[in-house]
Amino acid sequence: MKLGVFGDAEVHRDGKMISVRFLAPHRVVSTCRVHGGLRDDLDGVFNHQSCEPAGHMRKDMKTIVAEPERYHQGLCERYGIAELSASLGTAANMNHAAIATRSFRDLSVTAICTGGVEGNAGRAGDPASVWEGEEGFEPLDKKGEEPPGTINMILLINRELSHGAMVRSIVTATEAKSAVLQELAVSSRYSEGLATGTGTDQIAVVCALGGSRLLSSAGKHSKLGELIAQAVIGALRDTLSRQNSLTPQSQRSVYEHIRRFGAGKEEVMEMVAGQLSPDESEVFRKNFGGLDRDSMTVAAACALVHLYDKHTWGLLPDFCMGEIFAMQGALFAAAVSHRQERIAAYAEQLEACVWSADREALLSFITTAWALGYADKWND
DSSP: OEEEEETTEEEEEETTEEEEEESSOEEEEEOOSSSOEEESSOOEEEEEEOSOSSSOOOTHHHHHHHOHHHHHHHHHHHHTOOSSEEEEEESSOGGGOEEEEEEETTEEEEEEEEEOOTTTEEOTTOOOSEEEETTEEEESSSSOOOOSOOEEEEEEESSOBOHHHHHHHHHHHHHHHHHHHHHTTOBOSSSSSBOSEETTOEEEEEEEOSSSOOBOOOSTTSHHHHHHHHHHHHHHHHHHHHHHOOOTTTTOSHHHHHGGGSOOHHHHHHHHHTTSOHHHHHHHHHTHHHHHTOHHHHHHHHHHHHHHHHHHTTSSOGGGHHHHHHHHHHHHHHHHHTOGGGHHHHHHHHTTSOOOOSHHHHHHHHHHHHHHHHHHHTOO
């Protein structure tokens, strides 16, 4: 199925494959294992779903890692794609791919994105899982495996770019990707931080050759950089909504903002319920979903988590955090109870909680404040 023509490039979807076929010469810079790097001799780019997102270990998976050229050649033969193409791979469903185009005057940028972040979202600087040495990849942890979850981006630009601008466009697109994940408060699955991408993200940037003057800047001050970022943001938001049902609305949840500190939803619920009377805890458990998504409570939880991050980043000093958390925790408790006049009393009670920077202490504090407010909610 032809999805569209963008400049001198046709985009097709055929089952588990999205392919970009060049109708005229193009320059490509990509992270692809096969035909990657900076090239002016390619006939196209494609993005292929190689497996399901979870628990799917096909026989071909070993070939993908050990013999990527052979796997690439097989895909090209199967789908009738030119062998001289750059190839991206993912577990994301190609039916969830999103396309966004942004234009200004005679300049146009199209982003084609697939993405899944549930299993593999990570923050730059998180602990690595493998070491690549002379003998190949060596596991650095018990598994040494890459869980499913990849953001793949193909950018189509209808003007010729200099080599430097081609490389700079990857930086701009990556910053846009990280901005989307920040706005959606996507948690790293490997640390306490917010995710900046996944561990297996790939990108290919394509520009037309010939024509008018080469564009030399793809940074944030240039219109090209703005269009790249806007196209990526639009397409990435769309594909994450389709693949993971990840939207601002789905992230309006206390749990979604504290899950990166190591607790599951049931554990968080029990940490609160365990501090309530038997009758209160039963009602709390039955109504957890609605309580978890209350806008006022979510706002207060966001503030607590952000303050924790500010301390981690060194912006807030340790010696003030006990008072800061008691004050903000009181606002959280008041949001739960809907009793603003009780803020001072809640702060006094929460001052008894000893401040600590470890994540267990943060979870304990938040769930204590939650229980404090809920116990007071129906206390007339």
